[in-house]
Amino acid sequence: MRLDDLDRIRVRPGADEQQLADLAAFGLDWDGAVIRQSERLDLYAQALAQLDAGGVLYPCYCTRREIREAASAPHGALPEGAYPGTCRDLSSAERADRERDGRPPALRIRAGAAVVSFTDRLLGEHSGVVDDLVVRRNDGAPAYNLAVVVDDSAQGIGEIVRGADLLHTTARQLHVGTLLDLPAPRHAHVPLVLGPDGTRLAKRHGAVTLADRAAAGESPLQVRSRLAASLGLAAAGELPSMAQLLERFDPAALPSEPTVLAP
Numbered sequence: 036m037r038l039d040d041l042d043r044i045r046v047r048p049g050a051d052e053q054q055l056a057d058l059a060a061f062g063l064d065w066d067g068a069v070i071r072q073s074e075r076l077d078l079y080a081q082a083l084a085q086l087d088a089g090g091v092l093y094p095c096y097c098t099r100r101e102i103r104e105a106a107s108a109p110h111g112a113l114p115e116g117a118y119p120g121t122c123r124d125l126s127s128a129e130r131a132d133r134e135r136d137g138r139p140p141a142l143r144i145r146a147g148a149a150v151v152s153f154t155d156r157l158l159g160e161h162s163g164v165v166d167d168l169v170v171r172r173n174d175g176a177p178a179y180n181l182a183v184v185v186d187d188s189a190q191g192i193g194e195i196v197r198g199a200d201l202l203h204t205t206a207r208q209l210h211v212g213t214l215l216d217l218p219a220p221r222h223a224h225v226p227l228v229l230g231p232d233g234t235r236l237a238k239r240h241g242a243v244t245l246a247d248r249a250a251a252g253e254s255p256l257q258v259r260s261r262l263a264a265s266l267g268l269a270a271a272g273e274l275p276s277m278a279q280l281l282e283r284f285d286p287a288a289l290p291s292e293p294t295v296l297a298p
Contacts, residue, residue: 036055036058036065036066036067036069036070037069037070037071037072037186037190038051038054038069038070038071038072039072039179039182039183040071040072040073041072041073041176041177041179041182042176043174043176051071055069057244057245057255060245060255061245061255061258061259062256062259062276062277063277070186070190072177072182072186075182075185075186075189076177078185078186078189079177079181079182079185080177082170082177082181082184082185082215083142083170083171083177083181085215086144086170086214086215089214091144091145091214092142092143092144092145092170093122093123093125093142093143093145093167094122094130094140094141094142094143095118095121095122095140095141095142095143095167095169096122096130096133096136096138096140096141097118097121097122101121102118102119102121117166118143118166118167118168118169120167122140122143123143123145123167138173139173139174139175140173141169141171141172141173141178142169142170142171143167143168143169143170144167144168144170144210144211144214145167146165146166146167146168146210148164148165148166149164149165149210150162150163150164150165150206151163151165151205151206151207151209151210151213153205153206153209153219153222154221155202155205155222155223155224156194156221156222156223156286157223157224157225157286157289157291158199158202158224161202161205162206163203163205163206163207164206165206165207165210166207168180168207168211170211180204180207180208180211181211183208184208184211184212184215184217185215185217187220188212188215188217188218192220193220193221194220194221194222194223195220195221195222195223196222196223196224196225197222197223197224197225198224198225198226198227199224199225199226199227199293200227200235201224202224205222205224223286225289226289226290226291226292226293226294227293227294228262228265228293228294228295228296229293229294229295229296230295230296231295231296231297233295236296240296243296245258256274257274260272260273260274260275263275263280265290265294266288266289266290267288267290268280268283268284269283
């Protein structure tokens with residue numbers, strides 16, 4: 036069990052305890068102690084030092100607005116969110132000017148538009164072009180795409196199972212792992228649960244947390260049953276045990292389309 040708690044702005048006090056309690060209410064457990072990324076900063080610093088020693092890092096002074104404007108300019112047909120390379124080849128004098136302006140830099144990997152291919156258990160062959168991603172934010176915090184790669188390797192993760200909305204990050208993370216000489220994990224990107232309007236399930240759709248469902252009269256086991264039924268692991272209204280669900284589970288039988296949560 037790992038808690039990704041590096042985003043100081045978005046992390047709410049008590050949220051981690053509630054998440055762990057919700058998992059326990061579902062009947063899920065985990066091996067070993069809970070790992071918190073905020074307690075592993077030395078590991079990320081070592082990874083950054085290794086990348087720097089390899090000559091692949093450079094400081095980036097761009098704001099998000101500047102990146103959006105550069106990426107949408109007529110001369111650059113870049114994928115949405117891709118970095119246009121504004122700070123990639125700044126001279127020492129240009130960097131000094133930005134430092135004098137008081138702009139703290141992020142650190143980016145010079146990726147060279149590397150093409151990374153992989154085989155997803157559910158989605159098959161896939162490839163992605165890697166842009167110059169951030170590995171240390173301008174507030175000094177390790178970036179998500181660095182921290183998760185370091186942690187997955189340190190925890191011995193052999194296969195990463197996550198939502199299909201994160202498929203676009205996989206090539207980036209595999210590239211970071213290659214630069215750090217880490218073994219590449221396998222991947223399985225599963226369909227999301229959507230709201231009645233067909234968009235990603237969110238607070239605007241109403242009762243979507245266990246506490247919300249409990250207030251509506253639905254127990255954690257009933258919620259688990261509904262999720263199991265959406266995967267073909269239970270009949271409607273059946274309350275199978277965790278042992279039964281484990282026995283019935285077959286990755287090859289996972290649906291390829293998202294599940295729409297009925298109101």
